[in-house]
Amino acid sequence: xxxxxxxxxxxxxxxxxxxxxxxxxxxxxxxxxxxxxxxxxxxxxxxxxxxxxxxxxxxxxxxxxxxxxxxxxxxxxxxxxxxxxxxxxxxxxxxxxxxxxxxxxxxxxxxxxxxxxxxxxxxxxxxxxxxxxxxxxxxxxxxxxxxxxxxxxxxxxxxxxxxxxxxxxxxxxxxxxxxxxxxxxxxxxxxxxxxxxxxxxxxxxxxxxxxxxxxxxxxxxxxxxxxxxxxxxxxxxxxxxxxxxxxxxxxxxxxxxxxxxxxxxxxxxxxxxxxxxxxxxxxxxxxxxxxxxxxxxxxxxxxxxxx
Amino acid sequence: xxxxxxxxxxxxxxxxxxxxxxxxxxxxxxxxxxxxxxxxxxxxxxxxxxxxxxxxxxxxxxxxxxxxxxxxxxxxxxxxxxxxxxxxxxxxxxxxxxxxxxxxxxxxxxxxxxxxxxxxxxxxxxxxxxxxxxxxxxxxxxxxxxxxxxxxxxxxxxxxxxxxxxxxxxxxxxxxxxxxxxxxxxxxxxxxxxxxxxxxxxxxxxxxxxxxxxxxxxxxxxxxxxxxxxxxxxxxxxxxxxxxxxxxxxxxxxxxxxxxxxxxxxxxxxxxxxxxxxxxxxxxxxxxxxxxxxxxxxxxxxxxxxxxx
Numbered sequence: 121x122x123x124x125x126x127x128x129x130x131x132x133x134x135x136x137x138x139x140x141x142x143x144x145x146x147x148x149x150x151x152x153x154x155x156x157x158x159x160x161x162x163x164x165x166x167x168x169x170x171x172x173x174x175x176x177x178x179x180x181x182x183x184x185x186x187x188x189x190x191x192x193x194x195x196x197x198x199x200x201x202x203x204x205x206x207x208x209x210x211x212x213x214x215x216x217x218x219x220x221x222x223x224x225x226x227x228x229x230x231x232x233x234x235x236x237x238x239x240x241x242x243x244x245x246x247x248x249x250x251x252x253x254x255x256x257x258x259x260x261x262x263x264x265x266x267x268x269x270x271x272x273x274x275x276x277x278x279x280x281x282x283x284x285x286x287x288x289x290x291x292x293x294x295x296x297x298x299x300x301x302x303x304x305x306x307x308x309x310x311x312x313x314x315x316x317x318x319x320x321x322x323x324x325x326x327x328x329x330x331x332x333x334x335x336x337x338x339x340x341x342x343x344x345x346x347x348x349x350x351x352x353x354x355x356x357x358x359x360x361x362x363x364x365x366x367x368x369x370x371x372x373x374x375x376x377x378x379x380x381x382x383x384x385x386x387x388x389x390x391x392x393x394x395x396x397x398x399x400x401x402x403x404x405x406x407x408x409x410x411x412x413x414x415x416x417x418x419x420x421x422x423x424x425x426x427x
Numbered sequence: 428x429x430x431x432x433x434x435x436x437x438x439x440x441x442x443x444x445x446x447x448x449x450x451x452x453x454x455x456x457x458x459x460x461x462x463x464x465x466x467x468x469x470x471x472x473x474x475x476x477x478x479x480x481x482x483x484x485x486x487x488x489x490x491x492x493x494x495x496x497x498x499x500x501x502x503x504x505x506x507x508x509x510x511x512x513x514x515x516x517x518x519x520x521x522x523x524x525x526x527x528x529x530x531x532x533x534x535x536x537x538x539x540x541x542x543x544x545x546x547x548x549x550x551x552x553x554x555x556x557x558x559x560x561x562x563x564x565x566x567x568x569x570x571x572x573x574x575x576x577x578x579x580x581x582x583x584x585x586x587x588x589x590x591x592x593x594x595x596x597x598x599x600x601x602x603x604x605x606x607x608x609x610x611x612x613x614x615x616x617x618x619x620x621x622x623x624x625x626x627x628x629x630x631x632x633x634x635x636x637x638x639x640x641x642x643x644x645x646x647x648x649x650x651x652x653x654x655x656x657x658x659x660x661x662x663x664x665x666x667x668x669x670x671x672x673x674x675x676x677x678x679x680x681x682x683x684x685x686x687x688x689x690x691x692x693x694x695x696x697x698x699x700x701x702x703x704x705x706x707x708x709x710x711x712x713x714x715x716x717x718x719x720x721x722x723x724x725x726x727x728x729x730x731x732x733x734x735x736x
Contacts, residue, residue: 225624227546254627264618267641267734277626280636312734323622330626 173198173334173364174219178233181214181223187397188214191233194383194403201356201365203379203406205372207421210385211398212368213261216336218242219366220256221249254281257327261339263319265311265326270303273311273322277330289329297325298355317348324355328363335359337367341374353378372422375406382409384418482708489708498709503674503690507702510694512710517676518589518684519658519717525593525680526657530604531650535639537601538608538646543634563602570599571663579667587668590680595663600653607649611642644732651725655718661688687714 174196181189189211196202196219204212214223221242223229235242242252266273274290283289290307294300299321303314311322320340327335337356341349356365356378369375375382383403389396402409402418413419420426483489492498501511537559545552574595578585585591615638623633664686677684687710694707 220625222621222625225621227548250627250629253625258621258625260618260621260625262618264616264622266619266622266637276623276628276636280626280628280632326622326626 171198172196173237174366175236176218176233177236179215179218179235180232181211181218182230182232183226184228187395189218189385189398190388192385192400193233194400196364196366197381198364199360199362200380201360201367201378203375203382204366204368204385205370205375205382205421206385206398206401207387207426208370209396209398210387212383212385213338214398215385216338216366216368219334219336220258221252222258224249254330255332256334256336257330257332258336258338259320259323259327259340262343263316263323265314265319265322267310267312269308270311270314270322271307274325274329277326281330283330289331293325293329294322296328296359297321298351299325315348317344317351320344320348320352321355324352324359328359332363334364334366337365339368339370342370349374372410376410379406382406384409384413384415384421386417386421479711483711484708487708488705489710489712492705492709493712495709498706502676503685503693507699507706510703510706512687512690512706512713514674514676514685515687515690515710516713518686521589521677521680521682521684522593522596522686523654523658525590526597526600526654527650529594529597530601530653533597534601534604534650534653535608535646537605538612539634539639541605542609542612543630543638559602559605563606566662567599567660568662568666570595571666573598574663575667585681587683588681589677589684592664592667592684592686593680595667596657596660599660599663600657603653603656604646604650607653608642608646611645611649612638614645615641641734644728644734648725648729651721651728655721655725658686659688659714659718661692664689665692687717 172195176192176194176196179189179192180187192215204216206212217223218231218235219237219242223231231243237252237256240247266276268276271290274293275286278286278289291300294303299318302318303322311319314322320343324335324340341352344352353374356367359365360380367375367379381404384401385398386401387396388399402413402415404414408414409418410422413422417426495508497509497511499511499516500513501509502514503512504510541552541556541559545555547553574591577583578591578594579587583591619637619641620633623637624630628636674685675683691707691710691714694703694710697703
């Protein structure tokens, strides 16, 4: 249902979102956008105190014997939005799930290398993954509200973490997620009665409510229509003042619009094409990735020649 | 579908110029036969039920016996017209209580372990799973033997009391509860678990505060259906020792008792069959009403709390 609606909306408002991947986005990237947005994107390059929040050192991920991500090294900066882009199967979702140890939930998954966060290796022996996830929240591809009231959805995190002033936290989180005005009269109604876009903002509010350090977003807009997508993108731009955000996206325009830095990953095939894994090709300022990439493969991808 | 039936015309002319043809006769016939075939299959079950109801209500005069003085409040007696089902009703309620207290915690805990914790690559977990499925198919008389050997006599030596028989019936339906519980847990989408874990909840908090509450309607439905099977069981009761059952109502877990299916069995096998058959018929109506009511509650629960993810 939702997909259908989103699909129709995409068709209707195709121009507004900058078209779809593959429709000569090269043209789109290089300055046909409105000046206000240009302004914002050039500003975001400067505002940052360049402090690393994550430092990935030779991170490889395996599912059983199968390698999913090969030896990624990159630094992710505080109070920035970092985008991971690339074709399907390039391991970008796998990679983002390393950052809060969500891969632990898959029994066969194994991570090699180091993910340094606050000078600690997240995969060190003494690290409790539950503690990691308290600090590093996550928003998923499909909105996944709990089958509870709107209030209880947001209050769940603060309650299990034993935080005080739960009601204030819920209100504050919903305000930050730009959802308060829409839901303040029906906090007791079930979250499943909300629209898809509202549900996703609820999930963001839920993540904010436990006051994390980092918010990871795994294709947060892929199930949403362009209007809801726009709202979430605006939200991300505001949230990066207080949080560091890492986002996986299929939508290159989205990466170009919101992110400060972009990492491009590709699918690498072994000889004989029996195995495939993801590899980091290029990681740089977003403007550079989309206007003047150093790698030919990045250029081909962002201009829509492949993928 | 429409495309396929119109294909021949399409090759002859532009399909949009040709009127949509009525379906061929033989197809209509086949669909009709198929539909009535399904109805016949469905009616087989209903016919059996109708025959039983006819036999019980009309031939054995069970319905009017329901209104016989003292039918619900008297103890069983050797005189047919003084007999009642009071001890049997009380005993059946006691059995249900023991059953619930036993199968809900054990069944749900087993289901949670198998669904949420068990590593399916380990042979012993697969072995347990396989056994539970097999246990659901073991005849009830076998459970009767088990109950007799281990609970009534043998190691526990509880005697022919509510507790021993309730536990026997509980063991009998435990696999049903476990299987229903697992299905209810599996119906909770993984995204709910991920959402909870991503907020820093432990696995235990996730299961206790998110997964189990979401699975309660399914677990409750499965438990009620299991219970309705348990209270209708007769074979284990007979095996454990029909002769020794009490004519007074049960007063506790360790009290002797009577139960509805057993009372029915005793009345039917009574030497003065003609006098006691209407009593048995009336008791059958009561038992059937209880079962239907329980199943109705299960259906109502399922519809009311069913979550569409």
